[in-house]
Amino acid sequence: MIRFLFNHESVILEDTRADVTVLQWLREVRLKTGTKEGCGSGDCGACTVVLASVENNKLHYESINSCITFVGALHGRQLITVEALAEDNDLHPVQQAMVDEHGSQCGFCTPGFIMSMFALYHREGVSELAHDEHASLEMIEQFLGGNLCRCTGYVPIKRAALKAMQQHQPDQFDVNASETINTLLAMQKQLPMHPRFLHPMNVQELSTMRIQYPNARMLAGGTDLALEVTQQLKDIDTIIYTKQVSELLAVVEDGNNVRIGAAVSLTRCMETLRKAIPSSEAMMLRFGSEQVRNQGTIGGNIVNASPVGDLPPLLMALDAVLELQCGDTVRIININEFYLGYKQTALKPNEFLRSITVPLPSASTRVFVYKISKRLDDDISAVLGVFCLQIHGDRVTKARVAFGGMAATPARALSVENALQNGQFDEAALAKAITALKSDFSPIDDARASAQYRQRVATNLLKRCWLQWSNESARIQVGDYVSG
Numbered sequence: 001m002i003r004f005l006f007n008h009e010s011v012i013l014e015d016t017r018a019d020v021t022v023l024q025w026l027r028e029v030r031l032k033t034g035t036k037e038g039c040g041s042g043d044c045g046a047c048t049v050v051l052a053s054v055e056n057n058k059l060h061y062e063s064i065n066s067c068i069t070f071v072g073a074l075h076g077r078q079l080i081t082v083e084a085l086a087e088d089n090d091l092h093p094v095q096q097a098m099v100d101e102h103g104s105q106c107g108f109c110t111p112g113f114i115m116s117m118f119a120l121y122h123r124e125g126v127s128e129l130a131h132d133e134h135a136s137l138e139m140i141e142q143f144l145g146g147n148l149c150r151c152t153g154y155v156p157i158k159r160a161a162l163k164a165m166q167q168h169q170p171d172q173f174d175v176n177a178s179e180t181i182n183t184l185l186a187m188q189k190q191l192p193m194h195p196r197f198l199h200p201m202n203v204q205e206l207s208t209m210r211i212q213y214p215n216a217r218m219l220a221g222g223t224d225l226a227l228e229v230t231q232q233l234k235d236i237d238t239i240i241y242t243k244q245v246s247e248l249l250a251v252v253e254d255g256n257n258v259r260i261g262a263a264v265s266l267t268r269c270m271e272t273l274r275k276a277i278p279s280s281e282a283m284m285l286r287f288g289s290e291q292v293r294n295q296g297t298i299g300g301n302i303v304n305a306s307p308v309g310d311l312p313p314l315l316m317a318l319d320a321v322l323e324l325q326c327g328d329t330v331r332i333i334n335i336n337e338f339y340l341g342y343k344q345t346a347l348k349p350n351e352f353l354r355s356i357t358v359p360l361p362s363a364s365t366r367v368f369v370y371k372i373s374k375r376l377d378d379d380i381s382a383v384l385g386v387f388c389l390q391i392h393g394d395r396v397t398k399a400r401v402a403f404g405g406m407a408a409t410p411a412r413a414l415s416v417e418n419a420l421q422n423g424q425f426d427e428a429a430l431a432k433a434i435t436a437l438k439s440d441f442s443p444i445d446d447a448r449a450s451a452q453y454r455q456r457v458a459t460n461l462l463k464r465c466w467l468q469w470s471n472e473s474a475r476i477q478v479g480d481y482v483s484g
Helices: 022-029 093-100 110-121 133-144 155-166 177-189 203-212 226-230 266-276 279-285 290-295 298-303 311-317 414-420 427-440 451-470 472-476
Strands: 002-006 009-013 048-055 058-065 078-080 217-219 239-241 251-253 257-261 321-326 329-334 339-341 352-359 365-372 383-392 395-404
Touching: 002 177, 048 110, 048 177, 058 110, 058 177, 058 290, 093 110, 093 155, 110 133, 110 155, 110 290, 133 155, 133 290, 203 239, 203 321, 203 352, 251 266, 257 266, 266 279, 266 290, 266 298, 279 365, 298 311, 298 352, 311 365, 311 383, 311 395, 365 451, 383 451, 395 414, 414 427, 427 451
Parallel strands: 002 078, 217 239
Antiparallel strands: 002 009, 048 058, 048 078, 251 257, 257 352, 321 329, 321 352, 365 383, 383 395
16 A cells, blocks of 8 residues: 555555556546646656655655656655645745746646745745845756746746745645644555555665566656656556665765765755765756656666766766675676666666765866756756866876767777876877777767767867866866856
8 A cells, every 4th residue: 555645635545556657646536637747758847746755854845747756656755736735715825926927828837837836935945045036046947947838938937936935934834744744754654565566665675576576667766767658658567666765765975985875866966976076066957857856866877878878977987886786695896887788787687776886086186077968958968078087286197088978878988088197188188188089989870969969079078178177267166067
């Protein structure tokens, strides 16, 4: 049984199919049609809902795409939809602000915007943030980056969000927080027992289920797996859900390394990595949308093995190591040995990714991260380049360069590394590295970019890296992001 709060109502699901999405359940079972279906792939935000979870005895609110979230992931959480925001005859402050600022025309996308604004309204510290209009607008753009509107343009919608933040006051969800927390904690104590949506609670249970159900699909965020249901119309019979496995949710830093559990969300991963690698933050902010980052996981992005995945090139340049487990056997492998071919990895049958250990860069190491895509927000990379250079004076003592989008897998540019390593980081070294790059990759043509374009972009990113380092004013802002 899967237990959760649907707005303010306790719900128990016993026989729902494992691959039923939250959007499908809302519209077809509960006939709640305020949540809209737009793209069915997590791109437009019309289906946005909010999940509230108990963290440190407080409610933590996150926006998600209900079209690519399975109902089994709701256990022990509160699912909040647009129908529940108004209280009696009074609109919620974010709804009223949208009315006051004329932020809606046809209305199709409006419920999704409202729910993204509601998640922002409940972000910790939002009242203090509202006093800084520039910081508020940056946060608004972050939270609304996954919602598309074809009618009004975004100015009145952003004005509405800012107004709601500036006039922030407790709402009914704040008033009822203690009761909600007690209800969710009680639900979490009752283990979910679903015949086709399996909820291991620790790594031993996960390992056992992986062997017991070899044909089951592993699910963390589902931002990729769910597309098989919504876009390809496939049926998924059995799912093993990993986002309640305590060991896979841990983040541990020891001063030299940070160990990140495979089920850690991209949002939390961004918060962890940006402290040690500031240049990673801008790339992570363009890693899908707020909704996608809240659901997607670092492990899913790695195991998906997409040649244009954004995290693998960064982790490869940092020489991250992966902890893999099958049964009681645990093995360690460098991520540079993990990708064997297009969508092929070194995972053995019934083996799963348990954690990722990332060596923290030394004080003499500079990490440059550049993502090139057709759109600024919510788009897949055409090329992603990462340059991890250990520099003493003007000499490169160690070089790690990795690209996404340049081969069948994310890959290191070994010839470029050899050209840069153990020499001065000057124009001669740059020219040598550009020549070496031609022998590292033979890009393909596809819908995102031509081979010629990719090769030229990769070359320009090398130049960008050198210019950024060599220019003293740019060196202060090392790791700045460039978009194409």
